[in-house]
Amino acid sequence: MAQTNVAKAKKTASASSGKTQWVYRFGAGKAEGRADMRNLLGGKGANLAEMSSLGLPVPPGFTITTEVCTYYYTNGQSYPAGLEQDVEAALATVEETVGARFGDDANPLLVSVRSGARVSMPGMMDTVLNLGLNDSTVEGLARHSGDARFAYDSYRRFIQMFGNVVLGVDHHHFEEILELEKEERGLSLDTELTPEALQKVIAAYKAKVQAETGKPFPQDPKAQLWAAIGAVFGSWQTQRAITYRRLHSIPEDWGTAVNVQAMVFGNMGEDCATGVAFTRNPSNGENAFYGEYLVNAQGEDVVAGIRTPQHLTVAGKKANRSSLPAMEEVMPKLFAELDQVRHKLEAHYRDMQDIEFTVQRGKLYMLQTRSGKRTAAAALKIAVDMVKEGVIDRDEAIRRIDPASLDQLLHPMLDPKAPRKVIARGLPASPGAAGGHAVFTADEAEDRASKGEKVILVRTETSPEDIHGMHAAVGILTTRGGMTSHAAVVARGMGRPCVSGAGDLRIDAHARTMKVRDVLVRDGDLITIDGGTGEVMLGEVPTIQPELSGDFATLMGWADALRKLKVRTNAETPLDARTARRFGAEGIGLCRTEHMFFDGNRIVAMREMILADDEAGRRKALARILPMQRADFVELFQIMKGLPVTIRLLDPPLHEFLPHTDAEMAEVAAAAGIELDTVRHRAAMMKEANPMLGHRGCRLGITFPEIYEMQARAIFEAAAQVKKESGETAEPEIMIPLVALPKELEVLKEMVDRVAAEVAKASGVATTYSVGTMIELPRAALLAGEIAKAAEFFSFGTNDLTQTTYGLSRDDAARFLQAYERKGLLPQDPFVTLDPQGVGELVRIASERGRKTRPNLKLGICGEHGGDPASIRFCAEVGLDYVSCSPYRVPIARLAAAQAALSGATTRDV
Ligand code: ADP
Numbered sequence: 033m034a035q036t037n038v039a040k041a042k043k044t045a046s047a048s049s050g051k052t053q054w055v056y057r058f059g060a061g062k063a064e065g066r067a068d069m070r071n072l073l074g075g076k077g078a079n080l081a082e083m084s085s086l087g088l089p090v091p092p093g094f095t096i097t098t099e100v101c102t103y104y105y106t107n108g109q110s111y112p113a114g115l116e117q118d119v120e121a122a123l124a125t126v127e128e129t130v131g132a133r134f135g136d137d138a139n140p141l142l143v144s145v146r147s148g149a150r151v152s153m154p155g156m157m158d159t160v161l162n163l164g165l166n167d168s169t170v171e172g173l174a175r176h177s178g179d180a181r182f183a184y185d186s187y188r189r190f191i192q193m194f195g196n197v198v199l200g201v202d203h204h205h206f207e208e209i210l211e212l213e214k215e216e217r218g219l220s221l222d223t224e225l226t227p228e229a230l231q232k233v234i235a236a237y238k239a240k241v242q243a244e245t246g247k248p249f250p251q252d253p254k255a256q257l258w259a260a261i262g263a264v265f266g267s268w269q270t271q272r273a274i275t276y277r278r279l280h281s282i283p284e285d286w287g288t289a290v291n292v293q294a295m296v297f298g299n300m301g302e303d304c305a306t307g308v309a310f311t312r313n314p315s316n317g318e319n320a321f322y323g324e325y326l327v328n329a330q331g332e333d334v335v336a337g338i339r340t341p342q343h344l345t346v347a348g349k350k351a352n353r354s355s356l357p358a359m360e361e362v363m364p365k366l367f368a369e370l371d372q373v374r375h376k377l378e379a380h381y382r383d384m385q386d387i388e389f390t391v392q393r394g395k396l397y398m399l400q401t402r403s404g405k406r407t408a409a410a411a412l413k414i415a416v417d418m419v420k421e422g423v424i425d426r427d428e429a430i431r432r433i434d435p436a437s438l439d440q441l442l443h444p445m446l447d448p449k450a451p452r453k454v455i456a457r458g459l460p461a462s463p464g465a466a467g468g469h470a471v472f473t474a475d476e477a478e479d480r481a482s483k484g485e486k487v488i489l490v491r492t493e494t495s496p497e498d499i500h501g502m503h504a505a506v507g508i509l510t511t512r513g514g515m516t517s518h519a520a521v522v523a524r525g526m527g528r529p530c531v532s533g534a535g536d537l538r539i540d541a542h543a544r545t546m547k548v549r550d551v552l553v554r555d556g557d558l559i560t561i562d563g564g565t566g567e568v569m570l571g572e573v574p575t576i577q578p579e580l581s582g583d584f585a586t587l588m589g590w591a592d593a594l595r596k597l598k599v600r601t602n603a604e605t606p607l608d609a610r611t612a613r614r615f616g617a618e619g620i621g622l623c624r625t626e627h628m629f630f631d632g633n634r635i636v637a638m639r640e641m642i643l644a645d646d647e648a649g650r651r652k653a654l655a656r657i658l659p660m661q662r663a664d665f666v667e668l669f670q671i672m673k674g675l676p677v678t679i680r681l682l683d684p685p686l687h688e689f690l691p692h693t694d695a696e697m698a699e700v701a702a703a704a705g706i707e708l709d710t711v712r713h714r715a716a717m718m719k720e721a722n723p724m725l726g727h728r729g730c731r732l733g734i735t736f737p738e739i740y741e742m743q744a745r746a747i748f749e750a751a752a753q754v755k756k757e758s759g760e761t762a763e764p765e766i767m768i769p770l771v772a773l774p775k776e777l778e779v780l781k782e783m784v785d786r787v788a789a790e791v792a793k794a795s796g797v798a799t800t801y802s803v804g805t806m807i808e809l810p811r812a813a814l815l816a817g818e819i820a821k822a823a824e825f826f827s828f829g830t831n832d833l834t835q836t837t838y839g840l841s842r843d844d845a846a847r848f849l850q851a852y853e854r855k856g857l858l859p860q861d862p863f864v865t866l867d868p869q870g871v872g873e874l875v876r877i878a879s880e881r882g883r884k885t886r887p888n889l890k891l892g893i894c895g896e897h898g899g900d901p902a903s904i905r906f907c908a909e910v911g912l913d914y915v916s917c918s919p920y921r922v923p924i925a926r927l928a929a930a931q932a933a934l935s936g937a938t939t940r941d942v
């Protein structure tokens with residue numbers, strides 16, 4: 033393992049200025065560590081130190097630093113010189129504070145050994161409690177406490193935990209022995225076992241350990257301690273921990289700390305207890321103490337599910353319809369004290385805390401505090417409340433919300449109270465929950481939806497021909513494909529819930545059924561998907577609508593006041609445009625016009641146009657499309673009420689519109705009045721080897737100018753119509769895609785200007801408009817200075833720009849990008865987060881060169897990256913004017929833009 037720089041620096045320092053401090057003590061109102069030392073002490077250790085210094089009742093102990101872990105692994109699993117003495121000395125301090133001695137037969141000190149990395153990490157060693165007990169100290173504990181049952185219970189717990197966690201003896205061996213003993217005596221609770229029964233259990237436990245490990249249970253407390261410390265460090269390299277680190281990008285060289293702490297006992301009788309709590313409600317954020325406890329219990333009994341835990345507060349007890357008494361009722365004084373600790377911790381950490389405590393014979397002890405995990409809804413409420421309470425300021429509130437988490441709040445969710453039957457799981461490809469009738473083809477989806485039915489489109493995978501069906505469906509389910517599959521990307525763009533790659537489902541396209549184990553779903557059967565979790569459920573599970581007012585609106589308002597980047601949306605349908613406005617979009621940054629060609633009978637006219645053999649034939653077909661396009665734009669302009677609308681002229685390879693089936697070919701042949709064979713032949717002629725780099729984008733406009741001309745006309749006529757009918761001023765920004773040569777843009781801009789003048793003359797309305805281009809080819813980025821002579825704006829089409837910069841097809845990348853990420857070759861998927869070095873450098877170059885030619889050149893981004901917080905930050909740094917993203921990401925972008933502004937990224941003032 034590579035050594036950390038910190039460790040190296042420390043070592044060098046220690047050579048000159050004395051010794052590295054490997055052990056930090058805490059307790060008795062003092063501590064050598066602090067909360068901000070979590071890198072060195074781990075989260076648990078740093079906060080134990082902090083609570084100690086705050087004067088809270090923390091049992092004394094010490095933390096062995098993460099640097100010891102690093103040392104351990106760089107030095108053949110050995111400890112640094114002097115560690116043993118340091119631990120001895122720290123242990124002596126604990127003995128003195130507690131007034132008991134480790135391994136003492138008369139009054140033994142017992143300790144817990146707890147792991148603790150910088151971030152809480154499942155996979156690390158479980159805590160060992162009651163360490164220091166053996167056959168003779170247990171007698172001392174019994175005598176000193178005057179409670180033999182407690183002493184033997186503690187010993188049997190210790191053997192069980194140490195046996196399992198340190199010696200690797202499986203849990204069930206111990207549980208079997210315990211169950212057997214209870215059964216024989218007709219008991220149901222562990223606490224009912226008599227001292228004699230517990231002694232029997234202990235003997236059986238020890239025999240089991242001997243049988244399983246071939247060695248007797250260790251009796252020497254010092255040996256127990258070092259074995260437990262070694263087990264904590266050892267757990268850093270278990271497969272579970274390694275996997276977890278890889279999945280969460282936690283560096284291996286962080287290491288874990290070990291906390292050794294004097295035991296306090298919640299299992300000494302009815303005036304003892306142990307519990308866990310949140311200083312506010314972690315699911316809804318309500319400012320109410322929220323937690324559970326158990327009388328006469330130890331450690332994780334509360335969460336282990338052996339006994340039913342009781343609520344801390346009367347309110348909590350009522351809300352959960354519990355009949356068991358609350359701590360507030362049973363131990364009112366201790367509860368009041370705990371409530372004070374709660375306020376003290378919140379005031380100090382200025383955030384909601386997750387705490388663990390134990391009551392020993394009527395005295396409260398604090399065992400842990402950390403910032404509490406919470407739902408997105410709770411995070412919002414807590415942040416806004418804390419501003420109102422004067423605990424944090426608005427900037428801090430904005431910093432605390434993870435923009436991506438807002439997604440959870442914007443989509444319909446499953447009613448948490450509703451029962452559900454999960455039949456399969458896939459990837460959470462696009463958030464939101466939806467239920468409807470399963471359909472297996474896009475056409476059927478459209479058919480049934482037009483009759484007012486809610487449908488879920490179920491496909492093995494989707495392709496561009498399924499778009500109309502995806503649009504008609506309330507949700508999309510695929511059995512193949514990942515998070516960046518066609519289905520996933522398109523569904524996210526449309527704001528449709530989607531579960532992709534649910535591989536357990538077998539679709540029979542012929543029979544129109546899908547099967548998983550013994551469950552058969554037929555065409556039309558009701559199913560529900562949750563695109564936030566990836567779950568597929570049988571039947572329709574009720575959903576609830578998100579709440580966009582209240583705290584959400586408040587926080588968004590603060591974000592808007594801060595951010596400098598504008599946020600627009602990618603939208604082409606009225607529904608998307610309206611949704612985006614509701615979410616606060618300040619215009620449309622990308623209206624893709626190709627979707628407008630797929631609908632209903634337009635596709636036939638479009639195919640007729642493509643397959644016509646001369647300009648006259650094309651114009652005839654286009655004339656039929658013109659009024660429909662115009663109507664689309666009229667509606668969009670009306671919804672956007674004078675906000676900018678960037679319309680991209682036709683972009684995709686023509687072959688995407690070609691007829692495939694015989695029926696489709698016949699339909700076109702009939703409409704165009706040509707032979708079926710001619711249609712077939714011409715369609716075959718148009719096949720391209722590499723369509724994404726083929727006849728598409730402005731190349732269409734250059735070869736078939738009448739297409740772009742029709743579109744420009746539709747736009748200007750729509751603007752004129754809206755002006756006349758409602759007085760609203762539409763400001764279209766006409767965007768020419770896939771420009772590589774400055775000349776391409778010049779030629780097409782001339783055409784647009786000509787059409788604008790013609791429409792102005794004919795309608796009597798002169799529309800203010802601008803013409804610009806997408807920068808999506810490296811050549812365009814490099815020649816931005818030239819291109820800006822004709823372009824009034826640039827919009828970075830970073831999906832294509834990433835593909836063309838990397839020479840990497842997004843549709844084919846999933847297969848190998850995962851391996852790249854696993855091997856650490858790529859820190860992130862470049863289609864999700866903009867590559868700041870390569871693609872980003874082109875964005876930077878194009879921005880600079882473009883603005884050199886035209887200082888007021890408007891700059892925006894409209895790729896998927898426009899909704900990704902890290903990419904948005906980059907856009908702010910480069911100085912773009914706006915980002916454009918799918919409607920459901922608009923709030924995320926608004927918040928991310930505010931965070932970018934807070935972090936010092938600036939955009940120029942225009
Ligand atoms: P985790 O990281 O899984 O939360 P902890 O180290 O917090 O593990 O230990 C789990 C539980 O063990 C604590 O919540 C507490 O109830 C109990 N525990 C740990 N140390 C002590 C101690 N010194 N005295 C009493 N109980 C302890």
Ligand code: MG
Nearest residue numbers: 157158159332
């Ligand atoms: Mg645990």
Ligand code: MG
Nearest residue numbers: 076388399400
């Ligand atoms: Mg804990």
